[in-house]
Structures are given as structure tokens and as C-alpha cells.
Amino acid sequence: MTSVGLEGHPAPWPLLDLDIAAMRAAGYQPVPFRQFILKVHSRCNLSCSYCYVYEMADQAWRGLPKRMSPTVTRTAVQRIAEHADRHNLPSVDIILHGGEPLLAGAEWLAELAAMLRDQVPARVNMSMQTNGTLLRRPVLEILKSAAVSIGVSLDGDADATGRHRRYADGRNSFGDIADGLNLLASPEFHDCYAGILCTIDVSNDPIAVYEALLAFRPPAIDLLLPHANWDEPPPGTGYADWLISVFERWYGAPRQETRIRLFSELIQLVLGQPGAVEGLGLLPSTLVVVDTDGAIKELDSLSSSYEGAADTGLHVSSNSFDDALGHPTTVARQIGAAALSAQCQACPVMEVCGGGLYPHRYRHEAGFRNPSVYCADLLRLIDHVRNRVASDVRRLTALGVRLDLSGQANALGHRPGRGMLGRQRPVIPAEHVGDLSLRAVFVSGGGLVEG
């Protein structure tokens, strides 16, 4: 654990060394926030061992009010409305968070949702991330009527969940979460069901974890690497192997059983589209946090790096969200490759990896311009997914070539591959259709089939 004031500055990059004035002079324009995490309650009824709020470097929660006050709530809503209006945003995402947001009370949350929809001049998408222990019928009825979608945190079956997600007295929370999830997964409430977040523990069998989550019929799952950095290393090893096992089980199923966001976004990046998840790819982050006391903060999980890492010094009572757009950490999270280390910028998978999740790059007295502490695991995972997808798409294309060239059994040849794949690439020899690349052949072939 590190603290501001000990020895050198904890994060000279970006806090001291990122020259935002020069960037602005050169034409830099920040991207408006579109996603607002409201930490409506600062306490939790669980005591999870890996929690970045209560168990890691930043213990600031101890000084926070338990629930967001009416004044702070009204002001935060006004600031979001102001930001949406100023930037003409078509929609905003509001994520109710904590602590455990349901400790604020379901009716209180519904009133907040109504206030936001009344005042924000944009479509308001409401969601909540909960530990699931308090999801009971009356609560779900209120949240459903308020159109709040619900994500639940769960780490697998009872044994897997019980490793970390326990009450303060040591009891396993799995049974209470399972009761809530079964209700949420029922037809009556399934429309409110956003999915399950699972923090990886490599001690747990990956397939057993995936299938335990699948039993709750989630529309989506996300798999989270435990928060770690170069000073606080990951709690285990073999994360790539663990993830690849789940990827193969998921990808190889005859039908898609659920969406696994980490993998779905990785496939999009491999196919050349931007990835819509922070921690992969190079898109600018548009997320900001309002803490229970009204403080405007950076990415919540930065609290795992050092005490005060998520602080901006801004408050909704006196600052607009535009003020936060100029904070060095916000800028660093919006400038893509320019925020990455030289090692990352030279890496062939930089555009897919994006340097990994920002907090995972931290090293004391250097800051955040480092590769992810999970660099080796990310590289292996990306390589695996890329090869798997490339192989399948090539197979599809090869089928097209065969259809187009029926009767010419020897038409398909091979030549050495180039670039990252380093494999042979099927081509049509010149005597048949000319020395065209696979892509060109497929495009032409598509025309033939359709014609």
C-alpha cells in the first residue's frame, strides 16, 4: 500500500508530467462524459476480501456519509443535466453503485431515477451494480417499475463465491445471492437483468465457474481480473490459461449461451471494430464518478493503486463535469495510444490490448505509463482469440473459394503468410484467376455466388 507524501510523488505521470496546456494549444478536445457512476451509499453489507473500496489502499470511505444527502443528490442531478445540455448528448448512462446501492433503499433509488429522467435533457439509461444479497420481490418490483437494469456480482458456485464474498462474520453470501438471482432470472424480472460480474480467482476451476454462472441464465457475463499493479502483484498466476479455458468452452458451444463481454469485445477488436469496454482497445473513456459526499472522482477502481488516486479535488457543489474533463487522469484515459508506455506503443497488439485497464498499469513513483501488470496474460489471450477467429473466418472464406471454383480441384494453393499470423495463406494461382489475395478472391467470389 502506498500513500501520497511518502518519498516521491506517487504518480508523476500523468499528474505532473502530462502537459495538458500544450495539448490544448495543439488542438486537443476532450470527449464529454456519457457515463456517470453515482455512489449512492458508502457502506456494504458484505466484506469481500478483494474489494477495492474497503480492503485496498484507499480507506477514504471511512469519512463518507452513509447515504448521499438530498442536497448532494439534487446537485449531482443538476450537474448531469447541465453536462448533457451543454454537449447536446443524446443519452447518458447512470450507474448506481456503492458500497451496496440497495442499502440506500429501493424507493429512494426509484425517486432518484425519476428525478434524473425529469431533469436530464437526454435519454437516461439507469442501471445498478449490486452484490445481490438484498434482491427480493418487493425490491425488484420497485426497480422494475423504475426501469433500472441490474447487474449482480458473483464469482461462481458456493465454494468459489465463498472464497472472497463473505459477510463480516465470515458467512458465505452465496445462498442469499442465489435467491436474488433466481428471482431476477425469472420471466417476471428478466427484462431488468443486465448480467453477472465475476472476479477471477485462478484457484477456482474455470469451466465450473462459467457453468455455475450460466445456471442463473444471465444475458451477459463479464470476467474481471483482480485489481493489481506493479507494486501489488496479482494474487495468482495463470490468468491467460484460465481465461482461454472459459473462452474455448464459450466459443465452442453450438449456440451462444450468453455474452461474455471481455471475449465479445476482444473479437470485435480482432475484427477491426472498436471495443466498447474500458481495459481493451484505445477508445476514450467517458466515465466519471460522483462519490457519496458529492466529490467528483475518477475511475473508481483507481482506489486500488494508492490512497487518493481517484481524487480530482472537484465537487458537484462548485464544479461542473467539464472541470473534470481537464483533470490529468481523465485526459490520460481519453488519449488512447498517447497515454501508453514506449513498450506498449511498440507492441503489435497495442490496438487490441490498449494497455489494459488503467489501474493495472500503476507503479509507485512512476505512475500509469507502464504496461499492464497482466501484460503477458493479455498477450497470450489476445493471440489465442485472434488465431481462433482468424481460422474460422478463413474457413468460411475457403468454402467460398471452393464454391466458386467447382470442378477445379487443384485451384487452391498456398503461400507463406505475413504479419502477425505467420501462417500460410490460401491463394488462387495465377493460371486460374490471377495472383489475388484471399480477401480479393472472397470479394470476387461473393459477387459470383450472388450473381
Next chain:
Amino acid sequence: MWNQELGSVIPDLREMSADRIAELGDTVLAHSIDLYFQRIAEDSVLVSAFNSNI
């Protein structure tokens, strides 16, 4: 840079016929290609928070 390299090997999915995609059934790859086309149709893709918005 890397995607350009990959793009030289993976065909441009925009040129793939609906029949060819239909062959994939309800698989993960079929859903991924659907999502790929949705992303192309959208003006922009938002980055969502890793821990808050699935």
C-alpha cells in the same frame, strides 16, 4: 497497425453474403458478426465501465 495486418488475412466482413453468415447458425461467431455490423451502423461506440454496466 496490427489490425491492418490482420485485415490482410481476415476478409472484410462487409463483403460477406447473408447466406454465408447464416451458415454459422446461433454460434458465438455469428453473434460477433451481427455485433460487428451493428457497430458499423452506429455513429460511435461508447466505452462502458468494466465494473458497472454490462
